[in-house]
Amino acid sequence: MTSPARRRSYGVKGAPYAFLIPATTLFSLFFVLPIGYAVWLSFRKVHVSGLGLGAGARTEVWAGLENYKDALTDNEFYDGALRVLGYGCIVVPVMLGLALLFALMLDSERVRLTPFTRLAIFLPYAIPGVVAALLWGFLYLPAVSPFYYLLDKLHLPQPDLLSGGPLYLALSNIAIWGGTGFNMIVIYTSLRSIPAEVYEAAKLDGASPLQIALRIKIPMVAPSLVLTFFFSIIATLQVFNEPMTLKPLTNSVSTTWSPLMKVYVDAFAKGDIYSAAAEATLIAIATLVLSFGFLRAANRRNKQEAAQ
Amino acid sequence: MSSLAVRKAAPAAGTTPGTAQGPPLRRRIALIPTITLLLGAVYTLLPVAWVVIASTKSGSELFSTFTFLPGTGLMGNLKDLNAYRDGVYWKWMGNSALYAGLGALLSTGVSAFSGYALATYRFKGREAIFNVLLAGVLMPPIILAIPQYLLMAKAGLTDSYLSVLLPQILSPYGVYLSRVYAAAAVPADVVEAGRMDGASEWRIFTRIAMPMMIPGMVTVFLFQFVAVWNNFLLPYIMLSDDEKFPITLGLFTLLQQGNSQPALYTLVITGAFLAVLPLIALFLVIQRFWSLDLLSGAVKS
Numbered sequence: 001m002t003s004p005a006r007r008r009s010y011g012v013k014g015a016p017y018a019f020l021i022p023a024t025t026l027f028s029l030f031f032v033l034p035i036g037y038a039v040w041l042s043f044r045k046v047h048v049s050g051l052g053l054g055a056g057a058r059t060e061v062w063a064g065l066e067n068y069k070d071a072l073t074d075n076e077f078y079d080g081a082l083r084v085l086g087y088g089c090i091v092v093p094v095m096l097g098l099a100l101l102f103a104l105m106l107d108s109e110r111v112r113l114t115p116f117t118r119l120a121i122f123l124p125y126a127i128p129g130v131v132a133a134l135l136w137g138f139l140y141l142p143a144v145s146p147f148y149y150l151l152d153k154l155h156l157p158q159p160d161l162l163s164g165g166p167l168y169l170a171l172s173n174i175a176i177w178g179g180t181g182f183n184m185i186v187i188y189t190s191l192r193s194i195p196a197e198v199y200e201a202a203k204l205d206g207a208s209p210l211q212i213a214l215r216i217k218i219p220m221v222a223p224s225l226v227l228t229f230f231f232s233i234i235a236t237l238q239v240f241n242e243p244m245t246l247k248p249l250t251n252s253v254s255t256t257w258s259p260l261m262k263v264y265v266d267a268f269a270k271g272d273i274y275s276a277a278a279e280a281t282l283i284a285i286a287t288l289v290l291s292f293g294f295l296r297a298a299n300r301r302n303k304q305e306a307a308q
Numbered sequence: 309m310s311s312l313a314v315r316k317a318a319p320a321a322g323t324t325p326g327t328a329q330g331p332p333l334r335r336r337i338a339l340i341p342t343i344t345l346l347l348g349a350v351y352t353l354l355p356v357a358w359v360v361i362a363s364t365k366s367g368s369e370l371f372s373t374f375t376f377l378p379g380t381g382l383m384g385n386l387k388d389l390n391a392y393r394d395g396v397y398w399k400w401m402g403n404s405a406l407y408a409g410l411g412a413l414l415s416t417g418v419s420a421f422s423g424y425a426l427a428t429y430r431f432k433g434r435e436a437i438f439n440v441l442l443a444g445v446l447m448p449p450i451i452l453a454i455p456q457y458l459l460m461a462k463a464g465l466t467d468s469y470l471s472v473l474l475p476q477i478l479s480p481y482g483v484y485l486s487r488v489y490a491a492a493a494v495p496a497d498v499v500e501a502g503r504m505d506g507a508s509e510w511r512i513f514t515r516i517a518m519p520m521m522i523p524g525m526v527t528v529f530l531f532q533f534v535a536v537w538n539n540f541l542l543p544y545i546m547l548s549d550d551e552k553f554p555i556t557l558g559l560f561t562l563l564q565q566g567n568s569q570p571a572l573y574t575l576v577i578t579g580a581f582l583a584v585l586p587l588i589a590l591f592l593v594i595q596r597f598w599s600l601d602l603l604s605g606a607v608k609s
Contacts, residue, residue: 012429015509019425020437022418026478031444034455041455102348105341112342119591120349123356126587128538130556131580134563135355138362138577143371146358177352238448241540245560248567260450267454268545280451291446 035284041277042067067278077279080259083168087258088236090172091179096228098176099183103221104213106184107191118188122181129178133245136174141249162250174242179235183228190224191217226298230291237287240264259283356584363581367574385578397579399551400558401586404537407472407554412532414477419528423486424517428499438487444480453545460546471546472554476536482528489524490517530590537587555583 045063071077102121106114124132140161142148151158161170194217202212218225240260247253255269256262259279267276362370366381373379389397426438456475460466465474494517502512540556547553550561559579566572 012503012509013431016425016429016431016434018509019421019513023422023441023478023483024437026418026474027441027444030456030475030478031447031452034452034459035447037459038451038455041458098348102345105344108338108341110336110338111345112337113346117342117345117349121345121352123588123591124352126534126591127356127584128540128556130538130540130560131583132355134559134576134580135359138573139355139358144362146374146376149374177355180348181352234446238450240450244540245563248564260448263450263454264545273454273458276454280448280454283448284446284451287446287448 038277039281041274042281045274063274067275068282070275071279071282076256077259077262080256080262084237084239084258087168087172087175087239088233090168091175091236092229092232094172095176095179096183096225096232098180099187099228100218100225102180102184103187103191104217106188107217108209108213118185122185124178124180125182127178129174129241130245132178133174133242136170136177137246137249140170140246162246163252167250167252171239171242171246175236175239179232183232186228187221187224190221194220230294230298233290233294234287237283237290356588359577359581359584363574363578365574367571370574370577381574382578385574389575389578389582392575393550396550397558397582400553400555401583403469403552404554404556404583405586406469407476407543408533408537411473411476411536412529414473415479415482415532415536416525416529418477419479419482419486419532420490420518420521420525421513422483423488423490424494424513424521426483426487427490428494428496428517438483441478441480441483444478445484449541453542456542457545466546467548467552469552472543472552475542476532476539479528479532479535482532485528485531486521486524489527490521493520493524533590534587555579559583 043063043065044060045066047059047061049059105111106118127135139145139147142158142160148158159166161167198216198220199212202216207215238260239258243253243257243261247255247257255265260283263276263279263283266272266279358376361376361378363385364382365373365379366384369379369381422441426434452475457466457471460471465471498516498520499512502516507515537554538556539554540560543554543557544560547557550558553561559576562572562576562579566576
């Protein structure tokens with residue numbers, strides 16, 4: 001009587017761990033191990049003895065915080081961080097603003113053609129960042145761009161989109177184009193989950209669609225706005241593909257335009273994996289601090305609102 | 309006369325004050341939202357329309373004719389692309405399909421196992437494991453990719469198919485979605501009933517839970533498929549042999565060479581056009597089955 005029961009409970013106890021073996025194994029091998037290795041490398045450097053020739057002339061030694069000090073005082077790294085900050089200040093508000101606007105429009109009454117427009121706006125999600133940057137890159141090139149053609153016909157000045165300030169807009173536009181649809185769907189989905197009765201009362205009180213959107217809909221989808229904001233910030237910090245792809249088309253995107261590009265150059269072009277590891281660790285720490293800080297702030301606000 | 313009558317009736321029926329004075333058409337269609345969305349669609353479709361048209365232009369037409377005027381070089385471009393380095397382009401497409409298809413399939417399996425375990429069992433360390441797995445989302449890909457490359461080099465695996473495939477099997481986002489979906493789709497009493505009947509845990513998972521989780525797993529698969537297909541950084545770091553390149557990396561190298569030989573631009577454009585087609589087709593076919601609700605974690609039970 002007791003033995004099958006005991007065996008069964010033993011099986012149940014071990015089962016979740018068994019189901020999690022593939023995930024935990026992969027996580028250890030491809031997340032924990034590389035991160036640990038990167039952190040380890042960030043505290044190391046190569047010591048060259050003599051002319052650096054012959055076996056044993058180049059040895060790896062402990063560097064302490066030296067690589068971190070170098071990274072934090074490196075103007076190139078710092079400038080890259082500032083550039084990404086400027087880029088993020090354009091991308092995140094515009095992309096999420098558009099996503100929210102489109103989601104509200106999709107959710108409004110008597111709107112037509114939504115199956116088409118919804119799919120069209122979501123479509124860039126399926127297009128690789130590299131291909132998106134490539135398409136826009138060509139549209140920015142005066143020789144092939146329809147915008148320049150129109151400006152030329154209208155005898156208007158033709159700005160150079162691929163240098164200086166406009167370059168930020170050019171890069172931001174690619175990210176906005178690629179990300180708006182995804183965020184729109186996330187926000188739209190949570191708009192759809194608001195029960196209709198919530199609006200009915202407001203409508204009977206004579207509230208306009210704009211008032212309903214501002215006073216009821218936007219506050220109710222706040223959690224999904226927080227989520228999209230969070231993911232947008234992470235994606236912005238990690239910008240790499242778009243400036244990399246525009247680089248062949250213009251001289252004004254340097255090889256170290258964003259911090260991630262600098263990490264790549266240090267690791268593979270200069271072969272200094274130790275500095276690269278320290279810089280990568282700093283980016284990861286910045287990401288974690290920003291994300292957790294943001295999540296805590298969002299949680300606190302939610303609690304405050306709940307308390308009221 | 310009749311239109312006047314309709315207009316008179318409108319204010320009574322209309323709930324939105326702004327549309328009350330408009331003609332009947334405006335009463336039935338909300339103009340501002342529809343036009344806003346159409347403008348959005350024009351914006352998103354513009355580059356796609358451009359690449360479709362540009363791919364029909366021959367090298368000389370590309371720089372001389374109006375952008376949105378179709379050219380006559382599509383067949384020539386396709387032939388050139390086909391001939392480029394003995395059709396390496398198609399190799400890239402095949403590689404992308406392999407990385408994304410096989411990678412997403414394995415990833416979905418791992419996500420399904422983990423999501424099911426995290427959703428249906430109560431066990432020590434459950435939340436800890438879940439949170440640690442989720443934190444993986446926050447890791448910038450480059451902090452992973454560089455040490456992954458160095459470790460792969462130690463294992464002698466760099467510049468191989470495995471070096472691109474293996475690191476992309478575990479998707480923290482996929483695990484998260486699977487957990488959310490399994491929690492909503494697999495009722496606890498059904499699992500318990502299976503146990504009462506003496507079914508093993510494995511059997512309960514494969515015979516009872518898995519069929520219930522299929523719709524959610526389709527979403528996870530498609531997500532991971534798009535993520536792997538669109539990935540650029542990892543193959544860029546891992547691979548040097550262009551026979552193993554996925555399409556993103558292939559087009560990127562082609563564009564880089566185009567910097568010195570503009571004749572390659574038409575190849576890049578035609579290549580980009582063809583590379584976009586399968587994903588657009590995939591989207592159109594699967595959008596009915598794709599439960600986008602999962603995106604925001606809002607699952608209706």
